[in-house]
Amino acid sequence: MDLPTAEIVCLGNELLIGVTTNTNATFIGEKITKLGIEVRRVTCIRDDLELAVEFFLELFERKPDIVIVSGGLGPTYDDIQLEVLSKATNIELVKNSKALKQIKDFYKLRALSLTEDRVKMAYLPANAIAFDNNIGSAPGCYFKHEEMNIYCLPGVPTEMKDIMNRHVIPQLKELNRSELFEKKFQIFGCAESQLAPFIKELKDEFENLYIKSHPAYKDKQGIVIHISGVGDEAKPQVKTAIKKLRECFEDNFTEARVMDFEE
Numbered sequence: 001m002d003l004p005t006a007e008i009v010c011l012g013n014e015l016l017i018g019v020t021t022n023t024n025a026t027f028i029g030e031k032i033t034k035l036g037i038e039v040r041r042v043t044c045i046r047d048d049l050e051l052a053v054e055f056f057l058e059l060f061e062r063k064p065d066i067v068i069v070s071g072g073l074g075p076t077y078d079d080i081q082l083e084v085l086s087k088a089t090n091i092e093l094v095k096n097s098k099a100l101k102q103i104k105d106f107y108k109l110r111a112l113s114l115t116e117d118r119v120k121m122a123y124l125p126a127n128a129i130a131f132d133n134n135i136g137s138a139p140g141c142y143f144k145h146e147e148m149n150i151y152c153l154p155g156v157p158t159e160m161k162d163i164m165n166r167h168v169i170p171q172l173k174e175l176n177r178s179e180l181f182e183k184k185f186q187i188f189g190c191a192e193s194q195l196a197p198f199i200k201e202l203k204d205e206f207e208n209l210y211i212k213s214h215p216a217y218k219d220k221q222g223i224v225i226h227i228s229g230v231g232d233e234a235k236p237q238v239k240t241a242i243k244k245l246r247e248c249f250e251d252n253f254t255e256a257r258v259m260d261f262e263e
Contacts, residue, residue, distance in 0.1 A: 003038040003230055004065040004176045011052065011071035011081055012155055015044045024070045024153075024160050031169060032066070036178040036230040040064060047078040049087075056088035060146065066172070067148055071155030073138040075117040081152060082141075086125060089145045093123040099130040099139040106137045128152075131167040135159045140167065149175065181235045182228030183242050186216065187249055189256035192223050198248050199225070206241050208233075 008028050014020040025042045033039060040062075045052050059067065072081030086093045100122035107114055124130060124141045131140035138154045140163040151168050153160045173179075187195070192213050203211045209229045216222050227241050228234070246258050 003036060003178075006032055006037050006039050006066035006068065007059055007062070007064045008039060008042045009055075009059070009067065009069045010042070010044045010155070011047060011069065011084075012044070013047050013078075015071075016046060023157055024155065027157070027161060028068055028070070028164065031164060032068070032172060034180045034182075035169070035172050036176050036180050037066060037172065047072065047080055049080055049084060052080065052084040053087045056084060060088065060148065063146070063148060065147075065149060066151070066175075068151045068153065068168070070153040070160050073121060073140065073152060073154045075115070075121055075137070079121075079138075082124060085150065085152065089125070089150075091125045091127060091143070091145065094126045095119075095122050096124040096128065096130050096139075096141075098132075099124055099141070102130070102132050102139050103137055106133075124152075131163050133159055133163060134166070135162045142167070142171065178231050180228055180230055181238055182226065183238050184224055184226050185242065185246060185258060185260055186222045186224050187253070187256055187258050188222040190223070190249075190253045194253070195223060195225075195249070198245065198252070202241055202245055202248075206237055209237055209241055211241065211245075 008025050010022055010025055012020065015022050022044060029039050029042060045055055069081055072079045082093055103118060103122055104114055107118060121138050125143045128141040128143040131142065133139055133154065136154060136156055136159040140154060141152045143150055153163050192215065195213055199211055199213055209227055212226050213223050216224050225245060227238050229238050249256060249258050
């Protein structure tokens with residue numbers, strides 16, 4: 001089954017110099033993967049107009065179905081996301097009335113003046129649909145370019161999540177109705193390298209499933225086995241694969257404990 005493909009792009013020098021951890025990419029990647037979308041790349045780019053335009057021109061040649069960009073929608077001089085996309089797509093930026101109203105309301109509520117820099121945030125690609133921002137001042141937006149669906153989000157995590165949850169995810173659900181089905185379990189008392197041959201054998205049998213082992217994160221111990229798939233056949237296949245692998249581990253690693261994974 002061919003899944004819709006996506007690339008996630010995060011703009012901001014702070015992401016590249018270790019000042020800010022890129023939690024946006026993790027959040028976006030997790031959310032859209034659960035919608036049955038295949039994330040092909042995650043990229044961080046400096047706030048450099050020429051460099052970023054060059055990157056997007058290369059990205060558009062790959063023609064992912066979905067492009068989600070975060071960061072660079074604010075009022076400061078280095079907030080260049082939409083300028084970059086305008087140059088890369090050759091789509092003019094125009095003042096969007098819905099975006100402008102949101103910006104005016106945001107600053108009026110705080111008794112702040114509407115400066116030229118703040119009005120700049122209302123200039124969106126000419127064919128864009130504005131997304132209101134319930135947390136901050138910068139609207140997000142959506143537009144299409146050569147059949148690619150492009151989503152522009154703020155870089156502030158709370159603002160990005162707000163627009164993702166209220167606008168982007170509902171729209172992507174309509175775009176792709178085959179959501180992910182996944183199951184996990186955990187095994188204690190053996191090394192990940194011991195499990196590898198059995199996982200590979202199962203992967204050869206279930207080619208359409210994602211089957212992966214990894215050490216438990218945070219303060220947990222043991223190895224987590226993650227099996228997932230997309231489409232009508234995913235649920236029965238995942239359940240069958242889980243059953244086979246658990247039985248295999250229990251038969252071959254008598255000292256090991258196998259149990260359901262708890263988040």
